[in-house]
Amino acid sequence: NAGVMQNPRHLVRRRGQEARLRCSPMKGHSHVYWYRQLPEEGLKFMVYLQKENIIDESGMPKERFSAEFPKEGPSILRIQQVVRGDSAAYFCASSPGQGSGANVLTFGAGSRLTVL
Amino acid sequence: DAKTTQPPSMDCAEGRAANLPCNHSTISGNEYVYWYRQIHSQGPQYIIHGLKNNETNEMASLIITEDRKSSTLILPHATLRDTAVYYCIVKGYGGSQGNLIFGKGTKLSVKP
Numbered sequence: 001n002a003g004v005m006q007n008p009r010h011l012v013r014r015r016g017q018e019a020r021l022r023c024s025p026m027k028g029h030s031h032v033y034w035y036r037q038l039p040e041e042g043l044k045f046m047v048y049l050q051k052e053n054i055i056d057e058s059g060m061p062k063e064r065f066s067a068e069f070p071k072e073g074p075s076i077l078r079i080q081q082v083v084r085g086d087s088a089a090y091f092c093a094s095s096p097g098q099g100s101g102a103n104v105l106t107f108g109a110g111s112r113l114t115v116l
Numbered sequence: 117d118a119k120t121t122q123p124p125s126m127d128c129a130e131g132r133a134a135n136l137p138c139n140h141s142t143i144s145g146n147e148y149v150y151w152y153r154q155i156h157s158q159g160p161q162y163i164i165h166g167l168k169n170n171e172t173n174e175m176a177s178l179i180i181t182e183d184r185k186s187s188t189l190i191l192p193h194a195t196l197r198d199t200a201v202y203y204c205i206v207k208g209y210g211g212s213q214g215n216l217i218f219g220k221g222t223k224l225s226v227k228p
Contacts, residue, residue: 004159033214043160043218056212091159095214102213103150103205107159 002027004108005074006092012114019079019086021111025094032075033093033105034067043091049075082115089113118143118206125223128198134191136222138204141185147208149180150216151189153200160203160218163189194226 005024013019025032034046036059048056049069060067064082069075079086089112093105121139128134140149150165164171164178166187171178177190191198203221207213 031214035218042220043154043216045215045217048212048214056215058212058215089157093159093214102209103148103207103216104162104165105152105160105214105216106162109159110157 004092004094004106006090006108006111008111009109010112010114012116013082014116015083016081019082019113021077021079021090021092021113022074023077023092023094023108024074025092026106029094029096029106031095031097031102032069033095034075034077035091035093035107037089037091037110039088046077079113082113084115087113087115118147120204120206120219122202122204122219122222124220125225127225127227128191128194130196130226130228131193134189134194134198134224134226136189136191136202136204136224137186138188139186140204140206143184143206144208147206149178149184149187150205150207151176151178152203152205152216152218154203154221155197155200163202194224196226196228198224199226200224 032049035043037043045059047060047067064080066078089110091110093107118140151163152160154160166178180187201221
């Protein structure tokens with residue numbers, strides 16, 4: 001079991017470009033979560049998705065950020081028109097779903113976005 | 117979700133037990149206590165969780181007081197690789213699952 005796979009591990013973008021971060025959950029997990037960690041700060045929840053549905057996007061910035069988890073393929077976190085403040089580590093996690101195990105998340109290694 | 121309070125930092129000698137405390141005095145009956153850790157620059161790692169009974173797995177033990185207002189994570193034989201920030205999180209399931217509030221945690225330094 002390869003665990004949660006994120007790519008790219010490192011991404012450099014110039015201001016105004018788009019960033020796309022991909023996440024493949026653990027085999028058998030249909031629940032995906034995205035978190036952001038700004039430099040020297042704690043992890044912040046962004047969004048929770050199940051296949052083809054956004055369940056909770058209460059932590060997503062209102063503009064420029066979007067997430068999807070299509071029926072086939074990885075979950076994508078998309079950041080349009082990036083700004084320097086978007087520079088951060090973006091972590092994806094997955095879980096098996098219901099009950100107390102719903103909050104037992106397996107995290108990926110993260111994607112580190114640097115905006116020049 | 118109930119708020120948790122942890123000491124900002126702790127030291128532990130290699131090979132000794134590391135006991136990390138957490139206060140969660142406002143915990144409600146259906147909320148679990150979860151522990152995660154984050155080794156520098158890596159993704160967080162789930163350690164253990166429990167409701168009211170003490171729990172043990174291959175990584176650690178979790179001791180929850182009878183009134184459930186506090187808990188202790190025990191790493192029985194700490195190694196240098198256990199140096200990390202440890203997060204105590206209280207959360208029920210259903211509703212906003214997976215929306216975990218990672219506070220500042222306890223920075224554990226295991227020293228040789």
